[in-house]
Amino acid sequence: EIVLTQSPATLSLSPGGRATLSCRASQSVNTYLAWYQQKPGQAPRLLIYDAFNRATGIPDRFSASGSGTDFTLTISSLEPEDSAVYYCQQRNDWPHAWTFGQGTKVEIK
Amino acid sequence: QVQLVQSGAVLKRPGSSVKVSCEASGDTFMKYAISWVRQAPGQGLEWMGGIVPIYESENYARRFQGRVTITADRSTNTAYMILNNLKSGDTAVYYCSSGFYFGGRGTLVTVSS
Helix, strand or coil: CCCEEEECCEEEECCCCCEEEEEEECCCCCCCEEEEEECCCCCCEEEEECCCEECCCCCCCEEEEEECCEEEEEECCCCHHHCEEEEEEECCCCCCCCEECCCEEEEEC | CCCEEECCCEEECCCCCEEEEEEECCCCCCCCCEEEEEECCCCCCEEEEEEECCCCEEEECHHHCCCEEEEEECCCCEEEEEECCCCHHHCEEEEEEECCEECCCCEEEEECC
16 A cells, blocks of 8 residues: 655644645655645545645645655645644555545644 | 535444445535545544445455445445444544545544443
C-alpha cells in the first residue's frame, strides 16, 4: 500500500501569513491526490482534488501543486478559521487501497 | 452534491460485529466510489475500504481484509459496512463518503465490555 507522509506535524502561524504543507508518497500516485480540511467534531471537507483543482466553494487562498510523489498545499492570507487539521489522500489505481497521510495541524494565533 | 445519512451511534461488545449504513440521495450513488473511513479518538483518518456500486467492485485496506465487508444496495441507494470481531481499538467515528464528499458527522461505534 502507498504510504503518504505529511510534514510538518504542526504549523503555528499568524493571521495574514502563509502556510505551506507537504505530502510525500512512497510511490507515484500521478495526480490522484486530494487535500481535506477537518475541524474538531466535523467531517473532513474537500479542498483540492486531482492534485491542484479547488473544490466548489473553496476560496482561492487555497492552492495546491505537485505530481508523482511530491505535493504541496499552500494557504495564503491565513484567517483564524483556517485553524484545522489538513490531510492528504491518494486515490491511485482502484482496486488498490487508497490511503491518508497522518495530517498536519495548522494553528493560527 | 450528494447528501449522505448514516445510521446512529452504537455500543458493541468485544468480539461482536457492527453494521453501519449510509444512505445517499441524488443520482450519483451508482457512479462514484463509496468509501468508509474511520477516526479513532484523537487520531487521524484511516481509509478502510470502498465499493463502486455500478460495478460492485470492492477494495479494502490490507489491515482490514477478512474482517470488513462493504456492500451497496442499488435499490435503496444505501451502502453498508460490516466490521467483525470487534476490539476496543475499533472504537471510532466511522464516516462514509461518496466520491470526495463525506456524510454528516459520522457514526460513533464504541466497543466496550
